[in-house]
Amino acid sequence: MNKIKQSTNYKFSGFDTVQLAKKYGTPLYVISEGIIRNKCKEIKTDFLEKHENTRAAYASKAFLTMTMCEIIESEGLGLDVVSGGELYTAIKAGFPMDRVMLHGNNKSYDEIEMAINNDVGRIIVDHIDELYFIEEIAANMNKTVKVLMRVTPGVEGNTHKYIITGQKDSKFGIPLDKDTIDKAVSIAMESKNVELLGFHFHIGSNLFENDSYVTAIETVMKLYKRLKDDLGFHAKELNTGGGFGIYYTEEDVVKPLKYFTDSIMEAVKGCCNDLDLDMPAVIIEPGRWIVGEAGITLYTIGAVKDIPNIRTYASVDGGLPDNPRPALYSAKYEAVVANKCNMEPDRLVTIAGKCCETGDILIWDLNVPEIHRGDILAVLSTGAYNYSMSSNYNKIPRPAVLLLSKDEERIIVERETYEDLLRKERITF
């Protein structure tokens, strides 16, 4: 039944999304400052203030702009970066460097030098060679670097295989074989320029259960005990990574942050009691959880193609270049027709992107009311790993990023132009 109740437009964070689309054009990334700040406040009340000696760093690869750095800074969190470019963004935003941690499985000489030069808080060492590398660079600069070592605790987060990272067969981290770990720790203990404070693991992304965190903690705390007994090494910190799952579709049974963090703290405390260890500082690194639900993407519907008895494709003016996640990980999204959000959905359409790739489908079988060219589609929960993973495939300019605040909206990243696409090209003919 196609009941038209009232053609009310879809509102996000108090703003009429159809008007935003009209004013700023589409595709458009829309980010709610309020939602981001509420997430940060939840981290504060349910983790930082609830448990002593804890810290939280935002994993900036999920969504990073200088404005985002300012928001995270003002909420008192730290920042994870994984490249020179992310570090540069934080530096330009004036982010306090002692709250920055540099990650990465293949940091370059220049990236490490840049990090040490700027006195970043921690470098997370990914393998033994890198430890020598960091030591050499730090020694040349006459500095001491605080590091954690990333280990693979051998647990597999129950998520897409491209985003599990805690298993032993991984390009990330140091495996927990006794010889390997002991060698790494001994090198660090003898080093004048590297100060090893503890270990880090990140078992995967978009996890909905706490059991893999608990298993990983039990494994790493046994390591802490063994290193204390065998090498006299006292680990002072434990970084348990990010990966807390968020709402994308009805299939997702989302748990509050404290479901994860309470069990993390309980597991660490339990292990310390059982193994007679001092409680380390505990650090978490949520990325997606802070920004994912704070973003939506607005598109304009173009071609609507009905293939009788098969399916209807409705194409939007973006897709793979602004959101590669469906093509990359079969990620699922919900969406609403923003200018018809009070009309009863009565049919299924497949939302296609505009790229020359069969795989460029944003949503299979979305429930919608009748749709036409010119309708506005709002795809939800696109705040994480959309803008940051965007490309110019098919020479499509990247959308603008619009930040919604209490009573104002502002463009924090301008829409790319065709000239931008050619800016780095040299004419050689």
Ligand SMILES: *Cc1c(COP(=O)(O)O)cnc(C)c1O
């Ligand atoms: C990506 C990443 C995170 C954040 O993951 P989310 O799933 O976005 O929370 C945290 N720590 C490290 C080391 C990462 O690589």
